[in-house]
Amino acid sequence: MKMHTLSVAELSKSLKSKEFSSVELTQHYLDRINRSDLNAFITVTDELALSQARVADAKLANGSGSVLTGIPFAHKDIFCTKGFKTSAGSKILDPFISPYDATLSHKLNTENMVMLGKTNMDEFAMGSANVTSYFGPVKNAWRSSRQKDLVPGGSSGGSAAAVSAGLALGSIGSDTGGSIRQPASFCGIVGMKPTYGRCSRWGMVAFASSLDQAGPMTKSVRDAAIMLQNMASFDPKDSTSVKSVIPNFELALTSNIKGLRVGIPKEYRLDGLSEEIKQLWQRGVDWLTQAEAIPVEISLPHTKYALPTYYIVAPAEASSNLARYDGVRYGLRETGQSLDEMYENTRGAGFGEEVRRRIMIGTYVLSAGYYDAYYVKAMKLRTLILKDFQEAFKSVDILLTPTAPSAAFAPGKKMDDPIQMYMNDVFTVPASLAGLPAMSIPSGLSDEGLPLGLHLIAKPFDEEMLFRFGGVMEEAADFNGSPPCFGI
Amino acid sequence: LAKLSINDSEIEQSTIELNNILSLMAELGEIETDHVEPMAHPLEMSQRLREDVVSEANLSEEFQEIAPKTGKHHFLVPTVIE
Numbered sequence: 303m304k305m306h307t308l309s310v311a312e313l314s315k316s317l318k319s320k321e322f323s324s325v326e327l328t329q330h331y332l333d334r335i336n337r338s339d340l341n342a343f344i345t346v347t348d349e350l351a352l353s354q355a356r357v358a359d360a361k362l363a364n365g366s367g368s369v370l371t372g373i374p375f376a377h378k379d380i381f382c383t384k385g386f387k388t389s390a391g392s393k394i395l396d397p398f399i400s401p402y403d404a405t406l407s408h409k410l411n412t413e414n415m416v417m418l419g420k421t422n423m424d425e426f427a428m429g430s431a432n433v434t435s436y437f438g439p440v441k442n443a444w445r446s447s448r449q450k451d452l453v454p455g456g457s458s459g460g461s462a463a464a465v466s467a468g469l470a471l472g473s474i475g476s477d478t479g480g481s482i483r484q485p486a487s488f489c490g491i492v493g494m495k496p497t498y499g500r501c502s503r504w505g506m507v508a509f510a511s512s513l514d515q516a517g518p519m520t521k522s523v524r525d526a527a528i529m530l531q532n533m534a535s536f537d538p539k540d541s542t543s544v545k546s547v548i549p550n551f552e553l554a555l556t557s558n559i560k561g562l563r564v565g566i567p568k569e570y571r572l573d574g575l576s577e578e579i580k581q582l583w584q585r586g587v588d589w590l591t592q593a594e595a596i597p598v599e600i601s602l603p604h605t606k607y608a609l610p611t612y613y614i615v616a617p618a619e620a621s622s623n624l625a626r627y628d629g630v631r632y633g634l635r636e637t638g639q640s641l642d643e644m645y646e647n648t649r650g651a652g653f654g655e656e657v658r659r660r661i662m663i664g665t666y667v668l669s670a671g672y673y674d675a676y677y678v679k680a681m682k683l684r685t686l687i688l689k690d691f692q693e694a695f696k697s698v699d700i701l702l703t704p705t706a707p708s709a710a711f712a713p714g715k716k717m718d719d720p721i722q723m724y725m726n727d728v729f730t731v732p733a734s735l736a737g738l739p740a741m742s743i744p745s746g747l748s749d750e751g752l753p754l755g756l757h758l759i760a761k762p763f764d765e766e767m768l769f770r771f772g773g774v775m776e777e778a779a780d781f782n783g784s785p786p787c788f789g790i
Numbered sequence: 791l792a793k794l795s796i797n798d799s800e801i802e803q804s805t806i807e808l809n810n811i812l813s814l815m816a817e818l819g820e821i822e823t824d825h826v827e828p829m830a831h832p833l834e835m836s837q838r839l840r841e842d843v844v845s846e847a848n849l850s851e852e853f854q855e856i857a858p859k860t861g862k863h864h865f866l867v868p869t870v871i872e
Contacts, residue, residue, distance in 0.1 A: 399856055401849055401852040401855075402849070498832050538845075607817065607818055607821060610817050613811065613815065614815055628793075629858060630858075630867055631857050631865055632853070634858075635859070639868065640868055640870075645793040646793050646794060650796065651795075661792045662804070663812075666808075666812075679819075680815075681829050682827070683818055683823065685826050688829060719810075720807055720811060724814075735832070737832025762833050
């Protein structure tokens with residue numbers, strides 16, 4: 303039997319009924335990782351995984367396990383994991399062995415989940431194609447009809463590629479401007495960004511602290527609900543963590559969306575949006591209409607300013623967050639005659655091109671003469687973007703948009719121009735700026751046979767609405783496509 | 791300010807790219823925002839304060855172990871004051 307084709311819920315049952323053990327399941331995944339050439343993992347924690355699986359099996363044997371006990375998962379290499387390298391895809395953290403666990407890693411360990419390894423990612427989560435990693439690019443498991451290699455999206459590209467290729471049952475990822483949702487769309491999996499403050503950021507390497515949020519990347523909507531249940535919590539160690547009621551997310555999968563109103567934002571119909579994305583979007587509207595939801599055209603007038611706003615706010619925060627990598631206390635150090643020279647050499651050698659670019663942009667927009675013109679202006683636009691959403695949610699329950707303006711593309715094609723790359727995030731960034739929960743659901747195949755995602759955006763802390771609609775869309779889309787290597 | 795060393799060969803290309811990005815940002819100038827408050831928090835919340843008590847264990851030995859250069863209870867850097 304192909305164990306990796308089952309869902310979290312199914313595997314949990316099989317483990318409890320002793321059809322197979324967690325050790326067997328874990329070994330199955332480790333073998334698949336070893337055979338794969340996608341470069342999806344930076345570190346494979348095989349010994350840890352097998353020892354965690356043995357502990358899980360003992361728990362399952364005495365009946366004390368939870369739904370996640372013994373389930374093999376991957377962690378994006380942005381989550382600190384005690385005793386293992388946590389690189390965030392950067393040379394500057396290549397030597398860094400974390401002395402502690404992130405709150406999320408700790409929580410999953412407490413459930414006796416099995417950690418298979420740390421997945422590859424764009425350096426410091428800055429990228430949309432997983433090509434900026436110091437540990438090399440990740441390949442998408444899907445290939446175009448012309449059999450070309452494709453990017454998996456980013457920044458959680460290793461996580462998305464691993465889940466789609468059956469190298470892990472799911473992964474925890476992080477999303478700043480679309481880093482969970484866009485790669486999920488490119489790889490044909492479910493990717494969810496919860497409300498800002500829903501999951502702890504403590505021990506998750508910071509990129510842009512007012513936007514960063516962890517979330518699940520899974521094969522199905524139900525698996526995402528099960529995962530979020532075990533990820534969401536109030537964490538006193540994270541000052542932006544929010545004390546909120548945590549509902550039973552799985553119960554939201556009712557298949558009933560009758561009478562609920564779905565906003566279709568007209569500003570997302572970009573000039574030059576491809577015919578296949580327009581058709582996919584219309585198909586999504588039709589599915590929801592068939593399920594007796596009510597589509598309503600709405601307006602989010604400041605949408606076109608979201609991208610430039612994001613590319614001021616995120617680099618500004620990044621330039622501040624990344625100031626800590628100075629070669630003094632941990633990570634890479636290059637020598638220098640003076641302290642300043644040591645800083646400059648360390649950071650010049652340790653950061654890749656895109657990270658340096660964003661640090662320079664961020665430093666520039668925060669500098670004394672330009673602070674008001676760029677940073678304050680962007681924060682004012684952020685207020686207007688938030689107000690657009692608040693206004694829209696007075697008359698609708700959820701929004702439906704495409705996740706990304708295209709399917710996965712070949713490396714090299716769009717990468718020479720940073721602005722072309724930034725366009726990948728055009729549909730995901732507005733919800734990030736407003737702190738809203740959002741989810742990408744695999745919804746069809748492109749003309750070239752590649753996965754495409756549709757994107758749902760809900761009100762703050764209304765992840766239940768995402769799961770409710772997500773379940774309906776998943777059923778209607780009947781997306782059972784998988785990349786060629788999945789069946790092997 | 792950013793404390794980054796850059797090769798001379800990279801400067802020209804970087805300048806072009808940074809200028810392109812800044813011109814993308816200049817689009818924001820189209821919008822009149824004199825009476826708009828800059829956002830402080832996406833959910834309009836304020837950050838919690840906590841009691842000023844020690845909440846973390848002392849891990850100084852673990853932190854020293856992973857540092858590039860250390861002395862007894864301190865991190866070593868190039869000479870700052872002669």
